[in-house]
Amino acid sequence: xxxxxxxxxxxxxxxxxxxxxxxxxxxxxxxxxxxxxxxxxxxxxxxxxxxxxxxxxxxxxxxxxxxxxxxxxxxxxxxxxxxxxxxxxxxxxxxxxxxxxxxxxxxxxxxxxxxxxxxxxxxxxxxxxxxxxxxxxxxxxxxxxxxxxxxxxxxxxxxxxxxxxxxxxxxxxxxxxxxxxxxxxxxxxxxxxxxxxxxxxxxxxxxxxxxxxxxxxxxxxxxxxxxxxxxxxxxxxxxxxxxxxxxxxxxxxxxxxxxxxxxxxxxxxxxxxxx
Numbered sequence: 001x002x003x004x005x006x007x008x009x010x011x012x013x014x015x016x017x018x019x020x021x022x023x024x025x026x027x028x029x030x031x032x033x034x035x036x037x038x039x040x041x042x043x044x045x046x047x048x049x050x051x052x053x054x055x056x057x058x059x060x061x062x063x064x065x066x067x068x069x070x071x072x073x074x075x076x077x078x079x080x081x082x083x084x085x086x087x088x089x090x091x092x093x094x095x096x097x098x099x100x101x102x103x104x105x106x107x108x109x110x111x112x113x114x115x116x117x118x119x120x121x122x123x124x125x126x127x128x129x130x131x132x133x134x135x136x137x138x139x140x141x142x143x144x145x146x147x148x149x150x151x152x153x154x155x156x157x158x159x160x161x162x163x164x165x166x167x168x169x170x171x172x173x174x175x176x177x178x179x180x181x182x183x184x185x186x187x188x189x190x191x192x193x194x195x196x197x198x199x200x201x202x203x204x205x206x207x208x209x210x211x212x213x214x215x216x217x218x219x220x221x222x223x224x225x226x227x228x229x230x231x232x233x234x235x236x237x238x239x240x241x242x243x244x245x246x247x248x249x250x251x252x253x254x255x256x257x258x259x260x261x262x263x264x265x266x267x268x269x270x271x272x273x274x275x
Contacts, residue, residue, distance in 0.1 A: 039249025071138025156190025
């Protein structure tokens, strides 16, 4: 009876934890919706912002955010997933190189974003003479989200049952065929989860982007152009007291963009699992 009582108490505590987290999320989103919904209209979405920031919309910042996020993911996802597959499928266990690689990923995950921004500014913007550009910002964001993708992909690969590998090898399949046809599809939900977390961090990043991609209000036409992201635009609107209504409207659209990314990622997972 005592054991059952403890189990009930633990269950209640877990439910309370879930409810508290849900309430916090609902409160934050609800507050942003209430404060920002009045600023949302077609002009706000389709028009570029004015120099003063009190008029126009945020169309160029939406495009800049999408460009930067795509560049970062196109660089970080192959490297992160590749590193995870090497560590778990190709690399020898308990080697010094594997230990150093894991330690590096864990260390990079704990570095503040402003440090990444300073590194990107010094290395990409100045030393490599890329200037403030989508490429500089995308490379910096790629380095910043790389540890998250690597670690989550590694845990997803580890979670795949060893029987998948043994049975595949017993049937004469090669290692790469086993990884391509069995390991990656089985690990896809975990890998996609890491990509979603990384994309959300890239979309919401401001400090590192401000130092590397700049804050241009113009429409970026290629990856060598500077760009202002939605997060940077929100920061400028709020910190300079230009328009809190437009700042909340921008925050609301950032949440919508992240929800769209989550939906597309989950849809991709379902497609991969069904194949």
